[in-house]
Amino acid sequence: MSLKLRSAPPWAVLVACCTAQFMVILDVTIVNVALPQMRDALGLSTNGLQWVVNAYTLTFAGFLMLGGRAADLWGRRRIFLIGLVLFTVCSLIGGLAQNGAWLITARAAQGIGGAILAPATLSLLTSRFTDPHERRRALGAWSITSASGAAVGVLVGGILTDLLDWRWVLFVNVPIGAAVVALALLAMAESRPDGAKPRLxxxxxxxxxxxxxxxxxxxxxxxxxxxxxxxxxxxxxxxxxxxxxxxxxxxxxxxxxLVPFSVFKRRSLTVVNAVTLSIGAANFGTYYFLSLYLQQVQKYSPLQAGLDFLPVGLSAFTGALIGTRLVVRLGVRNQLILGTAVAASGLIWIAATVAPGQSYLGNLLIPLILFGGGIGLSFTPMAMGATQGVPPDQAGLASGLINATRQVGGAIGLAAMATAASSVTSRHTASAGIPRALTDGYALAFLIAGLGLVAGMLLAFALPSASGQKHGTERAQAAPDTRKAVSARARR
Missing domain, CATH: 4.10.860 (DNA Excision Repair, Uvrb; Chain A)
Incomplete structure (x- = not known):
């Protein structure tokens, strides 16, 4: 199936897609440090406070596959704009919330907008950048924004909550979203199937x-x-x-x-999605429990807690930047193994040493840098492996799968870690005191996240080797030339 693709400045497509993806990832964590202020302002219960985070995750995970396929069938630029407008408007509505139900409903609708938007960002890039070198660079930029977005979300959330108000963790999306809408309308080309539109x-x-x-x-x-x-x-x-x-x-x-199951015959796509489950679980769990540890045990302010996430974001950014070039030498499999191993070592280090009253610089800084750097190294091969060899008309499907897998992995991991941490804290409170009991629970959560990444590292060994990927790419590139030669001989 051919695609109509009018010319558009590559930089405009890249900037629009990366900024939109950054907003979506940012909102997974930006509310974390503002939760105590939301509770006080809106009278939220503990369960209601949990659903400020979960409502976004729930709808985001549930609608990602639909968003990815809709982009393939109805036009990626169109679906991109629909998701972006919905996400931006719901951010404004959430910032204006006057009670808990209002805020949670707005967050759920915001998650639907993110689910429509996120797959379109990756499928737009894979359809626009067809040259292997250009595509690798574009996916590298996308990976950098994805890898650093969660950590930056905690930092920005802390700054906005401390200096302005908790509502600004939602309002901040409005001017950014409006700017990206304008850029997409002016410069982004449509990408859609020729002929009749298939029914969804x-x-x-x-x-x-x-x-x-x-x-x-x-x-x-x-x-x-x-x-x-x-x-x-x-x-x-x-x-x-x-x-x-x-x-x-x-x-x-x-x-x-909606999901042709034949796509799972691609070993690279299937294995990478399995690895992504562990990465999503580790990301969600680490940001959530580290934020709680810094504020509830160490008694840091939202701003100070946010600043303590800065090394994670910087190391993730650096890891993704290095990973864009390193993947050419190592290949998708080896770099995924390296990235998950480095990130796992950081989390297991934290689980073994975390304690009340400890020094951030002496005990947390280095393992957090390892965690962030390892996650950053993983994002480019993760995006490449998930979309490698996928036909253009299934690009949205592949990107929807990888985003859905990360979100579902995050939800599963966070729930498992929260249950385990709560159980340990309940058992230890009477004998060890609240700070120690909370820390023991968080330590178990970090350990579960680290072991999950070890499982992801082992899964990555099932990917094709770098040489196998190279030969597969050469065969795919040679196939059109072979067909042309056969056709020419037939005409003669």
Missing amino acids: DVLGALTVTSGLAVLVYGIVGTTSHPWGSAQTLITLAVGAALLTVFAITETRIAANP
Whole structure:
């Protein structure tokens, strides 16, 4: 299927896509340090405060596949703009919230906007940059913004909350979003299929969206309902049943499936998505529990806690920047192994040494740099592996998969870590005191995140070797020339 692609300045597409992706990733963590202020201003309960974060994660994960496929079918620029406008408007509405229900609803709608927007950013880049060298550089820039966005979110959240007001962690998206909308309207080209537009697989869209949403709802709910409770088990069973119906629909019923399961025959895409589960879990868990440790145990202000995340963001940025060039030498597999191993070592170091009252410079700085640098190294090969060899008409699908996997991994990981940490804290409070008990719980959470990255590192060994990837690329590039030669001989 060919694509209509009018000329557009490459820098404009790159800037628009990277800025939009940065906003989406930023909002996963920017509210973390503002949560105590939100609780006081809006009278939120502990459970309600949790849903300020979870409402965004829930809808983001649930609608990512639909957003990715819609970009392929209806035009990437169009879907990009729809998602960006929805995300920006809901940020404004959330900043104006007068009660907890208002804020949580706005965050949920904001997550839908992010789910529509995020896959379009990556699919626009892969369709616009077709030269392997240019695509690697573009994906490197996208990876840098993705890798550093979460850490920068905590820093920006702390600065805005301390110097202005908690509402500005949401208002900050409005001028940025408006600027990106203007840039996309003026300079970004449309990319869409030729001929008649295929009908969207409605049943597949409904079952995968509702299945993921219900599944993530059940997982994040384990912080207030145990894993073995009737509510958790029933919710997870319903989510699994909906996803089973989705699988049957895609393989047996749908004429134009939302997710052609043949895409999973690509070993690189399948393995990279499995590795991404561990990266998403580690990212979500680390930012969440480190923010709590710094503010609840160390008693840091939001600004000071935010500044302490700066080395993580800088090391992630540096790692992604180096990784863009290093992946040419190491290959996707070796760099994913290296990145996850370095990040895991940082988290396991923190888990083994974290304690109340310890020095940030002496005990946390180096392992946090290792964690951030390792995650940064992982993002470029992760994006390359997920989209390598994928046809242009499935670019949105591939980018939706990788984004959905990261979000679902984050939700699963955070829920597991929160349950484990809460259990340890409850057992240790009477004997060790609150600061020590909280720290023991957080240490277990960091350990789980680190071991998850070790599992991701081991999974990465299943990827094709660098030489295998090179030969595969050469065969793919040679195929069109071979077809042309055969056609020419036939005409003669």
